[in-house]
Amino acid sequence: LRLWLDGALVDAAAARIDPADRGFLLGDGLFETMRADGGRVVRLARHLARLRQGAGALGIGLALDDDAIARALETTLEANGQGRGGAALRLTLTRGPGPRGLLPPSDASPTLMIAAFALPPLRPPAQAVIVRGVARNQGSITSRLKGLGYLDNILALREAQAGGSDEALLLNAAGRLACASAANLFLVADGRLLTPPPEEGVLPGITRGRLLELAPTLRIACSERPLEPGAIDAAQEAFVSSSLGLVRPVARIGSRLLPAPGPVTARLTAALLADPG
Amino acid sequence: LRLWLDGALVDAAAARIDPADRGFLLGDGLFETMRADGGRVVRLARHLARLRQGAGALGIGLALDDDAIARALETTLEANGQGRGGAALRLTLTRGPGPRGLLPPSDASPTLMIAAFALPPLRPPAQAVIVRGVARNQGSITSRLKGLGYLDNILALREAQAGGSDEALLLNAAGRLACASAANLFLVADGRLLTPPPEEGVLPGITRGRLLELAPTLRIACSERPLEPGAIDAAQEAFVSSSLGLVRPVARIGSRLLPAPGPVTARLTAALLADPG
Numbered sequence: 001l002r003l004w005l006d007g008a009l010v011d012a013a014a015a016r017i018d019p020a021d022r023g024f025l026l027g028d029g030l031f032e033t034m035r036a037d038g039g040r041v042v043r044l045a046r047h048l049a050r051l052r053q054g055a056g057a058l059g060i061g062l063a064l065d066d067d068a069i070a071r072a073l074e075t076t077l078e079a080n081g082q083g084r085g086g087a088a089l090r091l092t093l094t095r096g097p098g099p100r101g102l103l104p105p106s107d108a109s110p111t112l113m114i115a116a117f118a119l120p121p122l123r124p125p126a127q128a129v130i131v132r133g134v135a136r137n138q139g140s141i142t143s144r145l146k147g148l149g150y151l152d153n154i155l156a157l158r159e160a161q162a163g164g165s166d167e168a169l170l171l172n173a174a175g176r177l178a179c180a181s182a183a184n185l186f187l188v189a190d191g192r193l194l195t196p197p198p199e200e201g202v203l204p205g206i207t208r209g210r211l212l213e214l215a216p217t218l219r220i221a222c223s224e225r226p227l228e229p230g231a232i233d234a235a236q237e238a239f240v241s242s243s244l245g246l247v248r249p250v251a252r253i254g255s256r257l258l259p260a261p262g263p264v265t266a267r268l269t270a271a272l273l274a275d276p277g
Numbered sequence: 278l279r280l281w282l283d284g285a286l287v288d289a290a291a292a293r294i295d296p297a298d299r300g301f302l303l304g305d306g307l308f309e310t311m312r313a314d315g316g317r318v319v320r321l322a323r324h325l326a327r328l329r330q331g332a333g334a335l336g337i338g339l340a341l342d343d344d345a346i347a348r349a350l351e352t353t354l355e356a357n358g359q360g361r362g363g364a365a366l367r368l369t370l371t372r373g374p375g376p377r378g379l380l381p382p383s384d385a386s387p388t389l390m391i392a393a394f395a396l397p398p399l400r401p402p403a404q405a406v407i408v409r410g411v412a413r414n415q416g417s418i419t420s421r422l423k424g425l426g427y428l429d430n431i432l433a434l435r436e437a438q439a440g441g442s443d444e445a446l447l448l449n450a451a452g453r454l455a456c457a458s459a460a461n462l463f464l465v466a467d468g469r470l471l472t473p474p475p476e477e478g479v480l481p482g483i484t485r486g487r488l489l490e491l492a493p494t495l496r497i498a499c500s501e502r503p504l505e506p507g508a509i510d511a512a513q514e515a516f517v518s519s520s521l522g523l524v525r526p527v528a529r530i531g532s533r534l535l536p537a538p539g540p541v542t543a544r545l546t547a548a549l550l551a552d553p554g
Contacts, residue, residue, distance in 0.1 A: 003296055017294040017301050019280055019390060024294050025369065027304035027426035058428070059435065088377060092302065100365060100394045102427065102434050102459055113296060117377045135416030139450045142411065142428050149304035149426020150379065151335070151419050157379050158336065173416045173450030182379055 002079040004072050004114035009079050012115070021111055022104065023094025027149035029111070030054045030094075034073070035119070035244050036087040041073055042243070043277040046206045051093065054145045060095050060110050072114055080116045088117040088244050094148070119244070125251035125260030126167035126240060128180070130229060131159040136170050136178035138201030143172075146203055150182075157181040167240065169253065172201040177227040180240040183248070184208035188237035188264045193222035200226055207241040207272070214271045220264060237262030239269075246272055279356040281349050281391035286356050289392070298388055299381065300371025304426035306388070307331045307371075311350070312396070312521050313364040318350055319520070320554040323483045328370065331422045337372050337387055349391055357393045365394040365521050371425070396521070402528035402537030403444035403517060405457065407506060408436040413447050413455035415478030420449075423480055427459075434458040444517065446530065449478040454504040457517040460525070461485035465514035465541040470499035477503055484518040484549070491548045497541060514539030516546075523549055 001012040022028035032051050035042045048066045055062045064072070073091070077083050094111040095104050134152040137143050156168035160181070168181040177196055179185050184205040187194045193215050198204045215222040232238070238250035238258050247269040249260035261269060278289040299305035309328050312319045325343045332339045341349070350368070354360050371388040372381050411429040414420050433445035437458070445458040454473055456462050461482040464471045470492050475481045492499040509515070515527040515535050524546040526537035538546065 005296070012296060015296045017296050017298070019282070019289060019292045019294050019392070021294070021301070024298070024301040024371075025308070025367075025425070026431060027428050028431055031302070058432070090302075090377065094301075100367065100392075101397070102431050103438075104431070115296070115377075120378070133418050135414060135450075137412060137414035137417070137429075137450060139412030139448075140410070140414070140429050141432065145428075147426070147428045148302070149424070149428055151304050151422075151424045151426055152414075152417050154303060154305055154379050154381070155335070155418065161380075171416075173412075173414060 001115070002076070004076040006112060009075065017111070018097045020097035021094055022096065022098045023092065023111060023148055026102070027147060028095045028104070029060065029092065029148045030058065030146050031090060031092045031148060032146060033243050034089040034091070036077055036082065036089055039077060039082070039084045041070070041089065043206050043210060044070060044073070046209065047243070050146070050204070050206065051091065055093060057141060057145060058095070059104070060093060061108070062093065062110065064112065076114045076116045082116050086119040088119050090115045090117070123245070123248060125249040127165045127252045128167040128169050128250050129160050129163055129165040129254055131156045131168045131170060133159050134170060136172040136201030138172045138174070138199060143201040144198045144203060153181045167250070171229065175229070176200060177229060177231065178202050183240035183242035183245060186211070186239050186241065187227065187231055187235040188262060189231065189235045191221070191264065193220055193264065194227060194231065195224055196227050197224040205241060206243050207246060210275065210277070211241055211268055211272065214275060215268065218267055218271055220268070232256060237265050239265045278392070279353070281353040283389055286352065294388070295374045297374035298371055299373065299375045300369065300388060300425055303379070304424060305372045305381070306337065306369060306425045307335065307423050308425060309368045309423060310520050311366040311368070313354055313359065313366055316354060316359070316361045318347070318366065320483050320487060321347060323486065327423070327481070327483065328368065332370060334418060334422060335372070336381070337370060338385070339370065339387065341389070353391045353393045359393050363396040365396050367392050367394070400522070400525060402526040404442045404529045405444040405446050405527050406437050406440055406442040406531055408433045408445045408447060410436050411447060413449040413478030415449045415451065415476060420478040421475045421480060430458050444527070448506065452506070453477060454506060454508065455479050460517035460519040460522060463488070463516050463518065464504065464508055464512040465539060466508065466512045468498070468541065470497055470541065471504060471508065472501055473504050474501040482518060483520050484523060487552065487554070488518055488545055488549065491552065492545065495544055495548055497545070509533060514542050516542045
């Protein structure tokens, strides 16, 4: 495994993150997970726009322009023999090393790391459950950023697994539906596609955003709106979306069984796979 | 600077955090910040109990017993010439390296790092403001754990600073008072000490806990209870508490000026400084 780290390819076994890196000490950074198909990064421009917006919100400088990041991603894929196949890419941006304390140094030198992995295997439809130990925090801007702090998500997935499920659905602090452990949540009710808006404590996923654009072209009406947990009982289909997993049907939420995939989910999946991105 | 890292002292300039460490990638870990006075770690047993409880909640193994951790802290202090003076210690525990994805490997090998720093200088009374961009998430167990994800806290302090203050007060998702950027919040109203309980999205600070024990011995009544922001208007004193800063009076919250320190704050500060811990 070879990593791209601060401008150079390095063997992962030798690559060093500084123990004073604020990404390590304080979760002071962001990441993007991307899918490469045939050596091409899917919806790259959107990922980079989100990264740049998040970096701006945190005040983290991003020295490379989009072309340079695209080249670094390509270089990483090729260095790992994934220049032509499918791969999972993770780009990590942190504020870099700093002295003790919360306040960043004025001369921070951000850390930028890219790693490439084999694509995870396609998983069967999700067995999901609403978890209770953690909640999405719609009162914080960080709930709409892909920050490094994923402890809530990890605990959510562990709670789901402990109860015999393999995906977690998280409520927000107001008790409304927010998202899955590392994916966005969609319901289909009476033929209409429903998903909570970012203001509900939801990361604006790249695949989510593209699905909301594709649905109208398929004459599938869609609404971004707050969803009470009871919306699940009224839904005929459910799926989660992510950049790596694309669309994953949900076959069960708690005790409610759902067709997986249902007809609307199947049409959206086909449209997404055919989308040049 | 020499660090204690996974069982050995290493030069910070050479110490390496694995780029696959889940602390770095996902904030999957905990930390403790401790104060050493005269080479002795203040309230060490309480810090280690909290660390152990948090590690249990996350399912992170902690191979060392309390005595071994105490020796590692002492070794780190001595290696940095702080064996007899005052120092700030930071212990970081992560789940260690793992493959891509949220789920921890079953054979995770946790990372344990200890760093020692000079004590930060005593700061003047805080100029505080209630920030709006972030909120404490009382719906998540992680709001009561000292997890690595401090992005909300960083953004809170940046927001305060941008507005000309030097400390941030955070509300929780229900709009009630929670804490400061990296400290607990206390108000004094009609001679009574008030602070929100952990259920409000508050880290149960070690100094906070000790203050709640000391107050009754000084015949200062105290209550842990939810506090609306309006409680500030009814308060005659306010201070924040932390393991490094101990008690820091608050001289201003928004436009409200307060005596800093007020008489109750002064008595509690004196009691805390005299406390063997």
